[in-house]
Amino acid sequence: MIFSGFLIGLIFGVLLQRSRMCFNSAFRDVLLFKDNYLLKMALLAVAVQMILVHLLAQMGLIALAPSGLNWVANIVGAYIFGLGMVLAGGCASGVTYRAGEGLTTAWFAAIFYGGTAYAMRNGGVFSGVWKWFQGFGVAPFQYFDQTTGEGFSKLYLQKTGQTLPSVFGVNPWIVVVICAALILWYVFGTQTSERESKIGLKTAAVLLGAVGAFAWYFSELVGRNYGMGITGGWSNIWSVWLSGKPFSWDGLSVLGIVVGAAISAVMAKEFKLRMPRNPITYVQVMGGGIIMGFGATIGGG
Amino acid sequence: MADYGVSRVIDVRGEVCPVPDVETKRAIKGAKDGEILKVLVDYPLSVERIPESVKKLGSEILEVKKNGGSDWEIYVKVKKQ
Numbered sequence: 001m002i003f004s005g006f007l008i009g010l011i012f013g014v015l016l017q018r019s020r021m022c023f024n025s026a027f028r029d030v031l032l033f034k035d036n037y038l039l040k041m042a043l044l045a046v047a048v049q050m051i052l053v054h055l056l057a058q059m060g061l062i063a064l065a066p067s068g069l070n071w072v073a074n075i076v077g078a079y080i081f082g083l084g085m086v087l088a089g090g091c092a093s094g095v096t097y098r099a100g101e102g103l104t105t106a107w108f109a110a111i112f113y114g115g116t117a118y119a120m121r122n123g124g125v126f127s128g129v130w131k132w133f134q135g136f137g138v139a140p141f142q143y144f145d146q147t148t149g150e151g152f153s154k155l156y157l158q159k160t161g162q163t164l165p166s167v168f169g170v171n172p173w174i175v176v177v178i179c180a181a182l183i184l185w186y187v188f189g190t191q192t193s194e195r196e197s198k199i200g201l202k203t204a205a206v207l208l209g210a211v212g213a214f215a216w217y218f219s220e221l222v223g224r225n226y227g228m229g230i231t232g233g234w235s236n237i238w239s240v241w242l243s244g245k246p247f248s249w250d251g252l253s254v255l256g257i258v259v260g261a262a263i264s265a266v267m268a269k270e271f272k273l274r275m276p277r278n279p280i281t282y283v284q285v286m287g288g289g290i291i292m293g294f295g296a297t298i299g300g301g
Numbered sequence: 302m303a304d305y306g307v308s309r310v311i312d313v314r315g316e317v318c319p320v321p322d323v324e325t326k327r328a329i330k331g332a333k334d335g336e337i338l339k340v341l342v343d344y345p346l347s348v349e350r351i352p353e354s355v356k357k358l359g360s361e362i363l364e365v366k367k368n369g370g371s372d373w374e375i376y377v378k379v380k381k382q
Contacts, residue, residue, distance in 0.1 A: 020349065032319070033319070105317075195350065196349055269370055277315045
């Protein structure tokens with residue numbers, strides 16, 4: 001069943017390649033070019049996945065297990081990750097699917113990104129920094145009592161990381177409805193930048209969100225209470241390569257994304273070994289990869 | 302069909318977004334009214350983006366031609382108000 005990770009990754013890779021999804025471009029387009037196409041696609045996919053994941057949890061098919069809340073590490077890590085992704089030429093999933101499209105700089109970015117994430121989690125370089133940041137973590141929250149079955153919410157594991165609902169003490173569905181409503185208002189209520197693309201914004205977002213949600217279900221079947229995870233996946237690939245560890249669900253899903261994007265690019269006649277004209281770009285993406293791995297690990301994602 | 306009397310070629314093959322987009326815009330800004338630019342691109346996302354940026358600048362896309370693999374030629378007619 002662990003191979004469901006590879007299949008989910010494969011489908012996700014095809015979707016990412018077709019939809020050109022990329023958080024890095026999404027933010028850059030809005031801030032520098034006043035073009036909101038990709039950001040709307042990303043946010044709509046988030047809304048779809050958010051609703052579906054909570055539905056799956058409501059039906060008892062999955063239990064949510066958010067990683068421990070750590071305001072300091074989450075904010076600092078995310079900021080550093082953002083610097084890294086600009087240098088590396090893409091966010092985590094962006095680099096992963098572009099590696100499959102034949103972008104050679106993405107290969108180097110991914111290698112250094114995954115290698116750094118693996119090292120930090122396994123006592124290697126910067127692992128002391130990671131441990132130091134962990135000291136700011138907020139203690140996990142008791143979502144319900146196992147013996148009585150009573151408590152705050154049964155959508156989560158019994159005791160796991162804090163969430164917006166637990167911090168504000170409101171029903172998780174209230175947070176879902178408010179966030180989804182804000183996103184839907186932004187996506188459908190404001191003007192969208194035009195772009196000719198293979199699959200439309202809405203179709204792409206719904207498919208990406210749905211596959212993302214099913215990822216939670218299939219990964220739960222192998223005892224992993226989480227959705228897709230690119231950083232953990234690359235880190236796992238490194239542990240397989242360096243220390244002979246077995247593949248995990250997310251490691252296989254990352255391999256699936258690379259293969260899926262490659263198949264999709266070849267079929268669309270878009271595959272090409274792309275090399276930058278300026279070789280310095282390789283140095284830049286390797287540095288970016290290290291910074292991304294560092295930021296992602298500190299940020300807890 | 303590809304003989305538009307191209308006055309300048311912008312070769313951004315090997316570059317990924319946003320470089321092809323930015324270089325095309327820069328070339329349009331530096332060109333004269335009526336000039337024909339040919340942009341060589343090999344990155345699919347940029348092929349979808351460039352026509353929208355060209356239109357935003359008020360210029361015209363004459364043709365987006367795909368050459369076999371991941372290679373495109375975009376013909377732009379520069380228009381200055």
